[in-house]
Amino acid sequence: MKRPLTTRDRSWPSKLEFQSKSAAYESIYFSPISLGPQLEEVLDNPPMSEGLAVVPIDVLIYLKLVARRRRDLVGVVELVRAGADVSRVRDYLGQHASGLVPSFEELVNEALGE
Numbered sequence: 001m002k003r004p005l006t007t008r009d010r011s012w013p014s015k016l017e018f019q020s021k022s023a024a025y026e027s028i029y030f031s032p033i034s035l036g037p038q039l040e041e042v043l044d045n046p047p048m049s050e051g052l053a054v055v056p057i058d059v060l061i062y063l064k065l066v067a068r069r070r071r072d073l074v075g076v077v078e079l080v081r082a083g084a085d086v087s088r089v090r091d092y093l094g095q096h097a098s099g100l101v102p103s104f105e106e107l108v109n110e111a112l113g114e
Contacts, residue, residue: 035066038096057084058092065093065100073107080111 039059046053055063061079064072080086086108093101 035063036096058089061089061104062092062097062100065097065103073103076104076107077111080108 039062042055042059047056048054057079061076061084064076089104090101093104
């Protein structure tokens with residue numbers, strides 16, 4: 001099941017909404033400037049799917065790790081269990097947020113039952 005992220009409101013702070021199993025839409029509020037230029041690039045030139053802007057899985061997991069809410073961390077576990085490309089996410093985090101790699105690895109281990 002695709003979970004498109006769309007930029008519904010480009011005002012400050014930015015708001016992303018995505019479809020999830022548990023709710024029609026879930027929102028994440030953030031400041032793109034504080035999260036780095038790589039995020040601004042994704043928001044300015046997002047990949048498109050069926051006419052909707054889609055945030056790549058590595059960026060989505062990055063946002064969830066930054067948010068640190070329990071439901072976001074559980075969401076990372078669920079995304080890994082659903083088949084998220086762990087290597088791609090590791091590479092992204094290593095390049096843009098190396099401090100989040102240990103948290104991600106912990107959640108990957110939880111997802112894979114290690």
